[in-house]
Amino acid sequence: MTDQRLIQEWRDVWEKSNEKFKKVLYLNLTTDMKEKSEYYEYYSRKYQKKNPNIPKDFDYLEKLMSLKSISLFDMDDIGFNYLPKCWKILLKQLENLNVFRMYNLKALPFEHLTNLKRLSIPNERLDNLDELENLTGLKELEICYINFDIQKLIGLRKLKVSHIRTEHFEMLKKMKNLKSLNLYEVTHGHTQESIKSLSKAIGEMIQLEELNLSGCYSINLNCLRKLKNLKSLNISRLYETKFKPIIALANSLKKLDLSYNDFVDLHLLSRFKKLKSLNLRSAMKKETILDLKFLRSLKKLEYFECSSHSKLLSEKEKWVRNFSCIRFCQNLKKLYCESAGVRSIKS
Numbered sequence: 001m002t003d004q005r006l007i008q009e010w011r012d013v014w015e016k017s018n019e020k021f022k023k024v025l026y027l028n029l030t031t032d033m034k035e036k037s038e039y040y041e042y043y044s045r046k047y048q049k050k051n052p053n054i055p056k057d058f059d060y061l062e063k064l065m066s067l068k069s070i071s072l073f074d075m076d077d078i079g080f081n082y083l084p085k086c087w088k089i090l091l092k093q094l095e096n097l098n099v100f101r102m103y104n105l106k107a108l109p110f111e112h113l114t115n116l117k118r119l120s121i122p123n124e125r126l127d128n129l130d131e132l133e134n135l136t137g138l139k140e141l142e143i144c145y146i147n148f149d150i151q152k153l154i155g156l157r158k159l160k161v162s163h164i165r166t167e168h169f170e171m172l173k174k175m176k177n178l179k180s181l182n183l184y185e186v187t188h189g190h191t192q193e194s195i196k197s198l199s200k201a202i203g204e205m206i207q208l209e210e211l212n213l214s215g216c217y218s219i220n221l222n223c224l225r226k227l228k229n230l231k232s233l234n235i236s237r238l239y240e241t242k243f244k245p246i247i248a249l250a251n252s253l254k255k256l257d258l259s260y261n262d263f264v265d266l267h268l269l270s271r272f273k274k275l276k277s278l279n280l281r282s283a284m285k286k287e288t289i290l291d292l293k294f295l296r297s298l299k300k301l302e303y304f305e306c307s308s309h310s311k312l313l314s315e316k317e318k319w320v321r322n323f324s325c326i327r328f329c330q331n332l333k334k335l336y337c338e339s340a341g342v343r344s345i346k347s
Helices: 003-015 018-031 035-052 063-064 083-093 129-134 166-173 192-203 244-249 266-271 293-297 323-328
Strands: 069-073 096-100 118-121 140-146 158-164 181-182 210-212 233-236 255-256 277-279 301-303 332-336
Touching: 003 018, 003 083, 018 063, 018 069, 035 118, 069 266, 158 166, 244 266, 266 293, 293 323
Parallel strands: 069 096, 096 118, 118 140, 140 158, 158 181, 181 210, 210 233, 233 255, 255 277, 277 301, 301 332
Antiparallel strands: none
16 A cells, blocks of 8 residues: 555545544644543543634644544434444544443454454443454453353453443353453442452452442452452442451452452551551441551551541541551642541651
8 A cells, every 4th residue: 555545544534534533633633632532521521611613724644643542422412323433543543442322333353353452342242242252362352231142352451341241250250361351340239149249259360450340239258259369359338347367468459449348446457557548438337436556567558548528527436547657658749638537647
């Protein structure tokens, strides 16, 4: 293919796109869209509010030819059914694709996304989702439903999923290259027997370094004992009362989120000497005071939150005790203690 013909193909990506797709391209070419889905809605609203006209002399070619990441979102509530055919050359060079709130999108041209490393389709249902299993070079995937053979994604290292069938639990534990797993609220709608199967599968994923079980009610935390490679663990919103199953991870964890639970005593946190981030927002059982003596041992701590979600406490009430132990955390960069009854931070 001659250089002139190649350049014309890139021009066609822009010139043959309708006005809706030109707006999407323009936003991606002129804005840092980040690589996280939580930013998409913000940027789409910001763009809609300003709704600037695309300059007639907009110099898109060089930017378009170097575009490796693109975020798609439904900007006018009319919706797109399919991506333009003229985007073929663009899709082939993409490494990061984010699809957000495009509920009318029927299919993605997976056959052209040959260089894709990261894909985020958190709330879309596509007719051709089973073709996703051909993206064997994919490293990160954020998806709502798994209804395909995910173990074929042999290079996948990071997975975030909202809904998963019981029969797919076995697939998860066979993904030996997976290092990060986010199962936020994935147990909702599952039977106790199904959750037991999930707990067993997680317990066999000993290669995991990051695990998010936030909102996974009834999960058996004893399944975590063998995960000695875990560096980051989120077990928030479980309303769990027993902390002991986590002790086995004391020598590896650097980030721990225990928020919104019903623990009675957390003094064993003193064993987690490698912790750099700790979230204890509303981690204690109602009317239980959080004793912070364990902070004496957490000298590597950089982020700490001990806020309470309850109403502002009266002058005589406290949610934390021994707050002065915070002085031992010499590396602390961020501290949140809202509604914790802390009267002074002089220490």
